[in-house]
Amino acid sequence: MSDTTMAGAPVRRASMIRTIASKELKEIVRDGRFAWTAAIMAILLIAALVTGAERYAGYRLTQEASQAASNSQFYSQGDKNPHSGAHYGNYAFKAAGPLSLFDSGIEAYAGSFVFMEAHKQNLALSPPAGDLSAIARFGDLNGAMILQVLMPLLIIFLGFSTFAGERERGTLRQLLSMGVSKSDLLWGKALGVGAAVALVIVPCIVAGAVVIAFLKVTPSGDAFGARLALMSLAYIGYGLIFLFLTLAVSALASSPRTALIGMVGFWAFCVFLMPKAAGEISKVVHPSPSLGEFQTDMQMSRVKGLGGGPPPRARLEIYKQQLLKKYGVKTTAELPIYWVSTSMQKMEEMDHEIYSYYYNSLNDAYTAQRRVQDNLGVLAPVLPLSSISMGLSGADLLHQNTFTAAAEKQRRLMVETMNGYLSKMAVDFNANQALTGNVSMETNVLVASEAVFKLVPPFRYEPPSLAAVMHEYGKGFAILAAWLVGSIALAFFTVGRLRPQTR
């Protein structure tokens, strides 16, 4: 790999690389295969981006309208007891991820709304995939899928015969006899094949972006430009990994067909076999419960106490005795505070511990599973890439868990506000024996009106910042970088040992 032949002539060296690259590019573009693979890629990529944009716009519209409708339903639910208001509850609808028009990630497979009600933390319900025919399990059509699955194959198709083909035709001997350094040869070839790939992909992305702009879909989110830049970086890195691997294998293989079959095999292993295998392996390493187990275990803890601790009912009784003692009274009716709402809130708080334990365990298991899959990225670079892509798009577990956590926080706030107001109403009522403010009394039940429900602020969901996303997926970037370095090194190694003929 010594550059002695070109020593002191960087300009000539650059022009040599350029010559090799342009020859390679011309050869690829003139091949009939280029036209049809490019056409298929172009159609699919543009279709994916446009349908993605439409889906994103539709989702956002419905989500915003539904959240507004649900909020107003909660506020104007009619005059009732504040605690009844908390039972009526409200819904939290998940906002679309900023780049989910490009990568819809887990959106079809995760519940996108949560019912927030008194006493109960609910799961995010109804993943859209449950309403879809089984054929949807073949995969979604989106930009990410095209770039993760089809782009590597395009690179393989355009690059597999780079060295092996020249060797078979006998032109490799000619080329090497002209005194081209092997590293220049590699850079030139890489540049040529890379340019051909870019020639297909870049115009499609530009065209897609123009159509999206025309559709007036305005993606939003924290540091949108930076997300886009990181996303591009990850995909370019992924493409380069396949490019250099293809060149390495092409230099190593005895014939073009061996290079092709080897790379197609690797591609199928990486893109189709490994993601599913990694999913199954991660479930064994970090098991997660079925719905039946999750719900019955949680219910058991609510009745019997968490982890052998005292049952909530018993704890409530102790709390009651403490209160009675503190105020020196015999029955809860004599307490200066309203026992009904106080006890409900106390139960609520004891439930919080149980819910937090179970929901956190569940989400932690899911995240741990995903990390196992990322680590298996040492075998298939698509694994960390898909995680990074979903993360930057805002359609990943991190966003999902942030959303459900925000909904739970909102639920607790709502219940606490309503129980708290009920306590206040009761005390006021007892003190004044008269009704104040927004309160009326109907056959012994305290009734609140809209103004009381409006004490609960509307649900707000703050998606994870870019820094949080990068914190979660930094390791994935490192694995991708290692792959890139490894594949370039491999390419240099095999091209360095390039022989004009097979033994």
Next chain:
Amino acid sequence: MYALILRHETRGLTRTPAFAFILVLLAAAMTFGAWSAAQTLGREHRGAQAVVAAADKQRGKLARDVAGYERKIAASGGVYEVAAFNHGGGAIPAGTNAGTVGSTAVAPAILPQTGLSTFAVGQSDIQLSYIPVTSNSIITVTRDSELGNPVNLKRGAFDISFVVIFLLPIFILAISYDMLSSEKERGTLAMVLSHPISLRKLMLSKMLSRAAIILAVVLAAGFGSLLAVGSNLSSPDTWIRFGLWLSATLLYSMFWFGLAVLVNSISKNSSTNGVVLAGSWLVLVVVAPTLVSVLATTTYPAPSRFEFITQSRVVQTEVEKEYMKALDKYYYDHAEFAPKSGGEADFLATSLAKNDAVEKAMMPLYNKFRSQLAKQDEMVASFQFVSPAIMMQRTLNDVSGASAARYAHFIDQVIEFRGVWTKYFTSRFLAEKALRSADYRRFPKFEYREEPVSAVIGRTAPSLIGLFALMSVVLGAAFAALRRYQVASR
């Protein structure tokens, strides 16, 4: 001569390390697929068991309390009374109230696994196969889906169905993409054909020797997984399903062998064959199904779950205004605070009426989810012929019992059973008839009625016929094209 070629090919293949490697990979993938599907189904089975155990325990406690109360009344000679709705812990056990029991005791409705469940997970990782039925509205009863990591659901199951649909064609193409071209490139073709054998017979024997070995591995692995997961082997149902699986896999495999022969017979060199076949695989197994999926789900989109929610709330509010006073609203949520005398019966009747009214108003939209799904499935059924992979997926989901049709059949029975269950308790509740411990043994029980296996055969028939037709066309075209094949270079 024919047998000689076949024997020669087989011997040659089995001594090629690459071929042996592919066979090992295929066997390993099949085993891993069966094993991981068994894990997934085992987890679902544990979920069902947990629900059944919790339901039994809860019902057992209610029944014991009622029996104790019965003994007490018998001993004291008092009047056997009904507890107030959702009241517990007092002198009269909650289990005497039919309304309370109907809405809180759970009757699990279980969709059993078939003998071939491990062959395709299908949608069963999303659709719940154990539904806790109560007298609550059917919308609530059928609301939940199975719990799973969305990342894993997106990646999809690594089951036998995945191995057969995605990987098997790759293995087949890897061992046959250069069946003819490599002989030509090595220059051995002309020599072989100097023997008294036609090119078509040569290719047939090459194809059959490869197919026999590959399919032997698939059959052995399939049969092995049937034994390993402990399927009911004495049931003819299992064997019919296995037979359908085997037929579909055979037809599908022969389609890919046929495609390899076809491309070999018209194309120039091994590399081009490889590119064309890899491209065909991508188009038929990935691109076409994805496009048909987009077509079906955009032509018959599911109604928005968001809109369903907000619409339910509108109805709920309207109904509440119509039926309930503020007091009732409160007691509806907290019946334990409701006074035990006075207007209670009225309140309970109105709350039942309210539930009924909400459910009636929402049923059209609820049914639309199901009907759109059915229409999507019909559309996929008519577009399945564009890709053998779609035909395979439909067939394999059907033979394993994970098809949309079987799940709909299950949900129909759940809806029917929930009606029976509700009627049993509501009629007793409205008549203020106390539940006795003997009644607990007579509660309606959900028994899943399996669809006849003829229904499975009927549904898979179009796919199997389609696969057969496609295979015949490709094989016919391939062997016709071989007639025109130029053995010597131009």
